[in-house]
Amino acid sequence: MRELVEIRPPAPPQKKTGETALTVENAGAELLFQDSGRRGLTHWGVSPSGYSDREAAREANRLVGNHISATVLESLMGGFSLVAHHDTVLAVTGARIDLTISGADLNQPLAAKLNQVFALRTGQKLTASFAHAGLRSYIAVRGGFAIEKVAESCSTDTLASLGPEPLAKGSELVLADDVELSVSSPSVPLPIPQVGKTVNVRVIPGPRDDWFTEAGQAAFYETNWRVTTESNRIGVRLEAEDDNAPVIERKLSHELPSEGMISGSIQVPPSGQPVVFMTDHPVTGGYPVIATVHPEDLRIFAQSQPGTLIKFTKLFPDSGVPLA
Amino acid sequence: MNLDVLTFNRYGLRNVLIDCGSLENALSIHARLATVEVAGAIELIPAAQTVLIRFASQKYCRRFLKNPLSVLESGAPATPTKVNTDAERVIEVLYDGEDLAEVAELAGLSQEAVIAQHTSMEYRVAFAGFAPGFFYLHSEDRTLDVPRRTNPRTKVPAGSVGLAGEFSGIYPRTSPGGWQLIGRTADPLWDIHQDPPALLAPG
Numbered sequence: 001m002r003e004l005v006e007i008r009p010p011a012p013p014q015k016k017t018g019e020t021a022l023t024v025e026n027a028g029a030e031l032l033f034q035d036s037g038r039r040g041l042t043h044w045g046v047s048p049s050g051y052s053d054r055e056a057a058r059e060a061n062r063l064v065g066n067h068i069s070a071t072v073l074e075s076l077m078g079g080f081s082l083v084a085h086h087d088t089v090l091a092v093t094g095a096r097i098d099l100t101i102s103g104a105d106l107n108q109p110l111a112a113k114l115n116q117v118f119a120l121r122t123g124q125k126l127t128a129s130f131a132h133a134g135l136r137s138y139i140a141v142r143g144g145f146a147i148e149k150v151a152e153s154c155s156t157d158t159l160a161s162l163g164p165e166p167l168a169k170g171s172e173l174v175l176a177d178d179v180e181l182s183v184s185s186p187s188v189p190l191p192i193p194q195v196g197k198t199v200n201v202r203v204i205p206g207p208r209d210d211w212f213t214e215a216g217q218a219a220f221y222e223t224n225w226r227v228t229t230e231s232n233r234i235g236v237r238l239e240a241e242d243d244n245a246p247v248i249e250r251k252l253s254h255e256l257p258s259e260g261m262i263s264g265s266i267q268v269p270p271s272g273q274p275v276v277f278m279t280d281h282p283v284t285g286g287y288p289v290i291a292t293v294h295p296e297d298l299r300i301f302a303q304s305q306p307g308t309l310i311k312f313t314k315l316f317p318d319s320g321v322p323l324a
Numbered sequence: 325m326n327l328d329v330l331t332f333n334r335y336g337l338r339n340v341l342i343d344c345g346s347l348e349n350a351l352s353i354h355a356r357l358a359t360v361e362v363a364g365a366i367e368l369i370p371a372a373q374t375v376l377i378r379f380a381s382q383k384y385c386r387r388f389l390k391n392p393l394s395v396l397e398s399g400a401p402a403t404p405t406k407v408n409t410d411a412e413r414v415i416e417v418l419y420d421g422e423d424l425a426e427v428a429e430l431a432g433l434s435q436e437a438v439i440a441q442h443t444s445m446e447y448r449v450a451f452a453g454f455a456p457g458f459f460y461l462h463s464e465d466r467t468l469d470v471p472r473r474t475n476p477r478t479k480v481p482a483g484s485v486g487l488a489g490e491f492s493g494i495y496p497r498t499s500p501g502g503w504q505l506i507g508r509t510a511d512p513l514w515d516i517h518q519d520p521p522a523l524l525a526p527g
Contacts, residue, residue, distance in 0.1 A: 042369045043451075044514075044522045045458050151521070161497070207333035207341045255489075258460070260369035260376030262336055284371050284451070292336035317337055318386065 020085050022141070024171040025125065028079035031167040032156040033147060036069035041151060042283045046162065048263060049155040050279050052233055052302035053136050056094040056190055060140035063091035063117050065181045071147065071154040073139040073167070081127040082139075084120040088175070089142035089183065091117050095134030095303065096192055100127045116186040117142075134192035134303040142183065146176040158233045159280040193300055195307040198224060201297045202315040203266065208256065208288035212268070216249030220290055225274065225310040227301070233280040236301045239273050241309060247272050248290065258284040264293035276301050325352035332392050335376065338385040340392070342375045347450055347462055347490075350375055353396065360398055362388060370451045372460070372491075413524060415494070417443075417485050421505035423473070427487060430470045430504075441467050442506065447492055449524045458513075459524045461492040468492075470504050483508045 024031065034057065037050025051057035051074060058068040073080075078097040092099060092114055099112035103124035112118045112126065120126050128137065147154050147164055156163040167173075193199045209217055223245045225238040248268050261267075265277040267287040276293060277285075278301060293301070294315060304310070329345040330353070344350040354370035362377065364384020369376040379385040388395060419439045421427075428435045445468070447461040470487050480486070484495045486503030493503060496513040513523045 040367055042367060043525070044520075204334070204336050207335045257372035257374070257489075259341065259371045259374040262339055262376075262378065264336060283369060289335075295337060317334055318382065 018146075018174065020172040021088055021175040022082045022084055022120075022173040024080070024167050024169060024173070025083050026079065026081040026127075027167050027169060027171070028075055028077060028128070028130075030074075030076035031080055031171075032074045032158075033071050033145065033154050033164045033167070034074040034156065035071040035154045037155050037279060038151055038153045038157070042260070045160075045283050046151060047157055047159055047280050047283060049153065049157040049163070051138070051155075052278055053094055053138070053190075053299040055296075055299050056136070056303075057138040057140075059115065059187060059190065060091045060093040060138040063093070063115065063184050063187065064089055064140045064142040065179055065183045066140055066142065066144050067178065067180045070140065070144040070178060072141075075128070075137040075139065077135060078128040078131040078137055080137075080139075081125055082120070082173075083125045084122055086122050088120045089117060090120055090126070091115070091140050091183075092128075092137055093140075093189065094137040094192075095131035096189075097131050097137055098129040100129075101125070102127065113186070115189045117183045131305070133194055133305070135305055136302055141173075141175055142179060144176040144178045146174045157280055159282060190299070193304045193308045195305050196309065198309040198311050199300055199304070200311050200313050201300055202294040203291035203297075203312050204294065204315055204317045205291050206289070209290050211250060211252045211256070211288040212290055213249045213251045215246065216251070217290065219246040220248050220268075220274070221312050221314060222246075225312070227304045227306050227308045227310065228273075229306045231301075231304075231306065233278050235267075235278055235281060236276040236304065237273055238276065238310060248274070250288075252288075256286050256288050258286045261285045261289070262292065264295065264298045265289045266291050266293065278302065325349065325356060327393055327396055330393070330396075332389060334385070334389065338379045338382050340377045340379070340385060340388060342377070342392075344373055344375060347372055349373075351450065356396055360395060362395055364388070372450070415509050415511050417507040417509045419507040421485065421507045423486075423504040424506045427468070427470050427504050427506055431468055433467075438468065438506065441465075442492070450491070458493060458496055459522075461494075462490060463492070466490065473504060480505065481508065483510060483513075485509060 034051045037048045038046055057072050061068045061070045100109045101112055101124055102109040150163045224241040226241045228237045228239050230237040263279050267275045268290050269287045326349050331343040333341040335341045344353050350370050350373050354375045357368055364380045365377050366380050367378040424435055428438045445463045445465050447463045450460045450462040469490050480495045482497045484505045485507045486493050486505045488503040
């Protein structure tokens with residue numbers, strides 16, 4: 001007997017832009033527009049902003065056939081729900097959340113998968129659970145969002161309150177027509193750190209590692225650090241897992257004159273609790289940076305729930321090989 | 325511009341932090357880098373005593389670090405940093421800040437003298453920093469140099485005029501801050517709907 005193969009009809013063409021495509025019924029802890037951010041505006045003190053987990057955001061865009069730098073929704077800890085007013089094509093990446101599609105036209109709710117394109121048809125609702133693991137989810141809609149750029153980007157900068165307002169219950173989302181390619185086949189979700197497990201993060205030492213003693217620097221690399229709740233898009237604050245861990249001892253005790261900062265800079269303030277700068281970081285800072293996170297590992301901090309353990313590995317910048 | 329005092333620090337994979345020794349030198353170096361157009365440089369961030377160069381890739385970063393002085397020495401001979409005297413802004417300040425008495429004590433002056441001193445000084449916008457519209461204002465006169473507060477405030481009202489070290493600054497919006505507040509201004513420092521959005525600019 002031959003197998004019965006069900007061929008799904010292709011999704012009907014999306015309506016033209018200008019109309020509300022989706023409404024936010026629940027925004028969860030935080031739901032923001034983000035794109036690739038702002039560049040070249042540091043002379044006005046404007047932070048780079050943009051996706052916290054750039055790789056997951058790009059993957060969501062790639063799946064739906066958008067330009068990889070298109071505007072997406074960035075959700076903190078899941079718990080969001082969206083209702084479609086006409087047929088839409090979505091993909092969700094990042095934190096491990098359960099996605100459910102419900103609607104009057106369905107006999108029972110459907111499960112949607114991460115890293116896989118799915119349709120959300122007129123009248124259907126997409127509900128996300130809270131994140132079991134990871135912190136940030138990226139929701140890309142085919143065509144992108146039709147919102148005005150502010151200072152050349154659609155990103156919400158949470159430090160400066162620049163860009164679109166955070167989304168809330170009742171927010172209406174209008175789609176654009178900016179399609180690059182056809183949708184892509186499902187992909188493997190990017191790794192997500194687990195609470196209580198230790199993740200190795202590669203860092204390049206400096207530029208102010210010489211502000212710390214040898215013992216202080218050793219303490220930075222040997223300590224098991226724990227992500228605290230004092231973390232957001234601006235920075236992730238770490239504390240030693242062991243209360244008796246040695247201090248990151250300073251060699252120079254005077255104040256550091258303010259200097260330029262980058263995403264991934266790890267500042268050590270007098271408290272001794274390192275802060276890892278994320279994309280909404282201030283353009284200049286006054287505490288010495290002992291090391292900088294490798295750009296490919298920055299997403300670990302974008303996805304670490306409080307309680308995740310971090311161990312830093314020193315990387316020699318031009319070899320890609322970890323130092324002893 | 326003094327090239328002899330410069331040290332170059334690798335910053336992450338593809339950035340270089342140049343120690344310039346002073347604000348004057350940092351601004352000169354920044355001006356020179358902006359003119360010569362360093363290969364692969366995508367952003368220049370001047371600050372109190374440094375210039376940060378962000379490069380598009382590791383390759384450009386390494387190339388620059390092989391011979392950084394040659395890049396700086398190339399091009400036209402160094403001109404001293406010009407003061408753009410056409411761009412002078414007068415900012416009206418009401419001197420009723422919470423830390424005015426403290427500043428007076430630290431500076432060894434009466435409160436009236438502090439106000440007179442602050443209004444008589446000419447400030448140059450040195451660089452931007454910690455928020456859109458927040459500029460570090462610098463004056464040659466050192467009379468009002470005071471340290472930051474030991475306990476920063478969690479909320480500094482928008483428009484507050486503050487002092488820290490050799491700089492004055494105006495908080496464009498309500499934010500945390502550790503500077504000594506001596507007054508406030510109603511002048512809008514940052515409005516995204518204006519072009520340009522910032523009231524002040526470096527220089």
